[in-house]
Amino acid sequence: MHNLQGIKELYDSVCLKDDMTAYQQLFLVMETPLIAFIKALVGATEVAEELYSDLFVKIWARRKTLPATQYPRNYIYTMARNLALDYLKKERPLHSIEFHEIDPLTVQDQAPTPEEQVISKEMIRKIESAINVLPARCRLIFKMVKEDGFKYKEVAALLGISVNTVEVQMSIALKKVAASVKFKTLAG
The missing domain is CATH 1.10.10.10 (Winged helix-like DNA-binding domain superfamily/Winged helix DNA-binding domain)
Structure with missing residues (x-):
C-alpha cells in the first residue's frame, strides 16, 4: 500500500478514526523515503531517524487537528522539512543548508x-x-x-x-x- 491513494486512506483513518493500526502502517510506508529525505537535509542518519520519530509523535498528537488534505504525503514531507530546518537552525544558527554538505x-x-x-x-x-x-x-x-x-x-x-x-x-x-x-x- 505504497501508492498515493493508500497513503491518503491511512492518513484519513489516523485523523478521522484514531486508527492506531493505520498509524503504524503509515509510519512504516513513509519511513524509508522520509528518513532519506531528512538525512539529505541534516546530514546524519541518527538525527534523521530521531526527527522522523518526532514527526510521527507530532502526527499522532495532532491527529484531530491535522488538515484534511487531498495530498497527505506532500503535507507530511513539508512537516518533515520544517522539523529538519528547525533542527538545523538550533544546531547551526549561522549556517544555511549547502547542498555540497x-x-x-x-x-x-x-x-x-x-x-x-x-x-x-x-x-x-x-x-x-x-x-x-x-x-x-x-x-x-x-x-x-x-x-x-x-x-x-x-x-x-x-x-x-x-x-x-x-x-x-x-x-x-x-x-x-x-x-x-x-x-x-x-x-x-
Whole structure:
C-alpha cells in the first residue's frame, strides 16, 4: 500500500478514526523515503531517524487537528522539512543548508517494476552507480522525482528552490546518467 491513494486512506483513518493500526502502517510506508529525505537535509542518519520519530509523535498528537488534505504525503514531507530546518537552525544558527554538505544518499532497493525486470541486473547496477556519483543536489532532486514520484513543482516547494532549478538539475542528472551508462556499456 505504497501508492498515493493508500497513503491518503491511512492518513484519513489516523485523523478521522484514531486508527492506531493505520498509524503504524503509515509510519512504516513513509519511513524509508522520509528518513532519506531528512538525512539529505541534516546530514546524519541518527538525527534523521530521531526527527522522523518526532514527526510521527507530532502526527499522532495532532491527529484531530491535522488538515484534511487531498495530498497527505506532500503535507507530511513539508512537516518533515520544517522539523529538519528547525533542527538545523538550533544546531547551526549561522549556517544555511549547502547542498555540497549533504552526505551521499544510498539508492534504495525496491521491488522491480515490469520495466526493471526486462533490464539486466548488470544494467541496473550501472544505472545505480551512475546515480550515486551525481552531485548531491542533482541526486536528491533526481531521487525525489524518479523514486518518490514528486512533481517538479512539489520538489521545488519542498526544497525552497525554483521549478526552473529542478528542471535544470533533472536535465543534468538525466544526461549524466545516460552518458555514464552508455559509455560503460560500450566500454564494458
